[in-house]
Amino acid sequence: DGHEGPIVYCHGCKKQYDIFDCAHYMEGLPITGSEFFNDNVLVLANRFDIALPTQEKQLEYKNMLTLYNTCSDISEYLCTTIDKNLDILKKFNISGKYAYERSIGVANNMDEYKKFMENKGWNEYLLQGHGLMKQALFGSSIIFSIFNTSGRPIAFGGRNLNWIEGSDISKYLNTPTSDIYTKNKCLYNLDIAKAFSDRKSTRLNSSHIP
Secondary structure, three states: OOOOOOOEEEOOOOEEEOHHHHHHHHHOOOOOOOOHHHHHHHHHHHHOOOOOOOHHHHHHHHHHHHHHHHHHHHHHHHHHOOHHHHHHHHHOOOOHHHHHHHOEEEEOOHHHHHHHHHHOOOOHHHHHHOOOOOHHHHOOEEEEEEEOOOOOEEEEEEEEOOOOOOOOOOOEEEOOOOOOOOHHHOOOOHHHHHHHOOOOOOOOOOOOOO
């Protein structure tokens, strides 16, 4: 019926789910990793007699779905880093509650990050290919999940913890442009700012934090 976005809301865990999530939890179809497209998306398309796009379009959709799911898993990883890095987050006036709400974490252990993503089914080669294995970003940064207007994580921005005034290293870091993210077409927190659209004035900041 042209519906977009989540189709199920769980009042118990306060989370939203789409048809792919339902197939995962009810039937065990993969929701992450390289098998997601072939063993979940295509299975459901065949089951409900949904016409599949051309092979070229299938590849394009597969790449986009891969990115969506990779970003979702990275956001989940960031949440696992919050409790043990509350002292760092508080230095930047970020509370634990807000960090969980917006999937903000501290990435300062590349081995831990790699292991988490491997357990989710993503290999290092794929992550590198999408710019999601940068040492400067995922090795020593406060990382902010960037969401689209539907509330799905699509990219990440970081504040380099090694940056000091006058240094020649970048203070802010971002994941690169992709099939689902273009930096100059996306505003951080726009997905929740829509709730305040009736305000007479709006303030835009040039960065996530100072």
